[in-house]
Amino acid sequence: MTSNREIHLASRPAGWPTEENFRFVETDVPTPGPGQIVVRNQYMSVDPYMRGRMNDVKSYVPPFALDAPLDGAAVGEVVASEAADVHVGDTVLHGLGWREYALLDATAARPVDASLAPVSAYLGVLGMPGLTAYAGLLEVASMKPGETVFVSAAAGSVGSLVGQIAKLKGAGRVIGSAGSPAKVERLRALGFDAAFDYHDGPVRESLRAAAPDGVDVYFDNVGGDHLEAAISAMNLHGRVAICGMIAQYNATEPPAAPRNLALVIGKRLTLRGFLVNDHGDVRQAFLRDVAGWLRDGSLTYDETIVDGIENAPSAFLGLLRGENLGKMLVRV
Secondary structure (H helix, E strand, O other): OOEEEEEEEOOOOOOOOOHHHEEEEEEEOOOOOOOEEEEEEEEEEOOOHHHHHOOOOOOOOOOOOEOOEOOEOEEEEEEEEOOOOOOOOOEEEEOEOOEOEEEEEHHHOEEOOOOOOOHHHHHOOOOHHHHHHHHHHHHHOOOOOOOEEEEOOOOEOOHHHHHHHHHHOOOOEEEEEEOOHHHHHHHHHOOOOEEEEHHHOOHHHHHHHHOOOOEEEEEEOOOHHHHHHHHHHEEEEEEEEEOOOHHHOOOOOOOOOOOOOOHHHHOOOEEEEOOHHHHHHHHHHHHHHHHHHHHHOOOOOOEEEEEOHHHHHHHHHHHHOOOOOEEEEEEO
16 A cells, blocks of 8 residues: 545634534555554544543543644554564554554554453543543542442443443442443443433433442533532542533533532532643553453443545544444444
8 A cells, every 4th residue: 555544624614613624635555764654543532531632631541633633542553663573463552543554763662462351442441531441430539338329421331341340340320321322222231220310311410320329439521510410419539530511512512511510618528630641550450350351251442433534534523423332433
């Protein structure tokens, strides 16, 4: 192959992104220099955090550049190598998705064990979403056996793992919210003790019915009315691990909720935002535990796969609309 297909950011979205914010570009397949490799991507990830990088604002990660390929986690096969320790045919995880062929320094790639799980799992349950769920629940929120855990966007790649890990680590009750009846049924099949569709009524009322004795830990992927409802339901000394606030990523007006932050004082709550990159110290424990749970069947995961690099923008837009069950991936 001599042609390399890429997805570039054509313009910065105002509010909800559209297909017009992306551009499909063909370039030449790159040639590696000393210490470099070329990877033919097999799967690439689309993730909610990418929406923030489309804005030209200062954040914890630089914004995407206009008229250049976007990037993000990808896994693929090494097809050319000028690095002594990485060989043609190796499968690696790296950060240059949104393209068919990626040129990178060999030190920026991590080998993956395809015998442990399908390679796509390293973008989900064995990758960043899995570590986010594990570290956020156990390190950031310090969940203890017997506690009640509430998870928003619970049918997504992170939330579905948070609920299962909570049960495996001894939570007394696990509750999830999701955006459709089918997703609610899936949460029940995954072992959630209660689940509700947030379209069915006020989140505060649904959560009160699902957690009559209150909530000790809230894993927040949504923000907005979900965070407000969780604060109202929290028990004394409850903890909130704030992973994401997808409800306001495309908002053009300030959020209407939460409006009850004064309750944080009397309830002595802890609200803590976190980034998965700050928790690399638990990666080995995470891989040991999750690999074991996958082997014995006590943990399962879902993937929604869209075929074709040219369909990566529609996969990303579908993710923002909640069209995925589990991890949203593009099979390049």
